[in-house]
Amino acid sequence: MQRTSNQASDTKRWSAGALVFAALAVVGGMSNAYVISLLTIVLLFTFMGQSWNLMLGIGGQLSIGHALFVGIGAYAVAILNIKYGVTPWIGLLLGAVIAGFVGAVLAWLSFRFEVRGIYFALLTIAAAEFVRIMFGGWDYVGGMQGLFYQAPSGAMDLGMLRGDARFYYFVALALAAIGVAGTELISRSYWGYVWRAMRDDDEAARALGVRTFRHKVLVVSISAATAAIGGGVLGLVQGAIFPDSIMGMAISVDVLIGPVVGGLGTAFGPLVGSMAAIPLHHAMGALGDALGLPGLNSVAYGAVLILVVWFLPDGIWPSIVRLYGATQLPARGRIPQLRKVEE
Template structure:
């Protein structure tokens, strides 16, 4: 398995990746509290972006409603903790199952009924919106008044109930991000990974080569949904409050997918690079505006939108592919050497 993980990866890339990991592990000792919260946010988006990337980047199925799965994971774990004091780790399998099931139902209906492309994307938005309004009216989970997870005691880190300091949350999300990267790497090099990419590139051709495209698209949706709901559990216990209006809204879904799209769709490092860029940019803007003394709500977002526009127009494949070339990490394109 380890051989599969590192095969094909240029040595320099491996070294850079390990250096980055070392820096991230050491970061809480070096940075202040504010930067730590920024790093947590970056890793959260890197993890969630990786999860979304399975569906769109690997299998080519555009979901614009992934906030749905974040919300389902968040609400499942938070509600069970709130009502029964259940540890999120115990709720985890249920949260994954709920999200996976909802993803499966949506996939089953969409793929069986031939809903594809733009229509599929809009279906995912519609289901997320449906959930948003539904949760707004579901009093057991607090409805529109919100669900509050009993607040953490910052002096004591309790990994079992996920109550603790930002530093603990930082290491949890770092571990998740690393895990997601490894899982995605293994997936991409597996039968499923090859089949997903084939479906993404040309579904008819994939079928002609013996790929059961329906089944593999379902795998992608269910896996992506389940992985995303894990991000939701983190979200719920990190922020301690959940409002349907904030959790399920389309803005959240878009936030999740900016990273992988800006970073480089379908690549493994893209979601991570994208998360650093997008969140870093947003926070840097925020700081810069504060320094200059502009405190207009919306000003940051306008600039953010402009940056997004420029990146999308200038780098159609995202930042990572050209960056990879710049770092001299491109996979070899010729020669018969068996990798």
């Protein structure tokens, strides 16, 4: 009988998700240019946050260098499109393949030589910084001067993924919806179960026949590939890419703040977290500029992170769910994924 109640809550969850995205579509039809462009960024980071969430929230592997994969995606699209006039669709695909490969190699080498947990996370930062600096000195990819897309004519062109701000809003919305639905589907698939098992207890998972090594490489690779797709679109939205802006530490932090604030390992967490954190970041940035206090946005980020980790250690979304009496969620003291990484 409890099986049917699970099905009922499944239906409820999917309907709630559909409702949220329908509402967001309506918002996109009504809002002004500023709100649209801000929400586009929020939704893109929701998608990239999902890819990061897949890796830590479900697979148990921490990355603090996701900017590497975001940057690979952005550069793949930009180089092919700007230099060779190739459609961004192919650039997105190629970027995803390259990033997935880079992620797999990074993970394979690290886990092969027992570099795990927080040490693996440090390695991801090092890899991201290495590539960022390398791109800064590489003329073919534009060096520090970066790469600029042609200013959009304003006419919508789905084949070349060009259009106005509202067009990109709906592209980002579609990606975010895919991210949320994909996380939900993966988390209830074979991969999801096996990944959560290895996240919770690697040794016990292996004793149950889970080939944790290949699954760790796989989850990092899939996370990298999807992050690259988000990065490719982010570059198009911004109209120009520079190593420091698309591959810097700030991007890595922006990617992870959504899931951490919103709720690790959940399908909705990254959306809720990005909605809360990124507009605040922008507002504080504007306020800081007005007051002549640059860096106020970073202080605000830090404060939000501290407050959330202190008062809502599971993130905002699980706390809301628990408030409404859902009891399936396990009681947690701290973010269990991070606790596992610390061990």
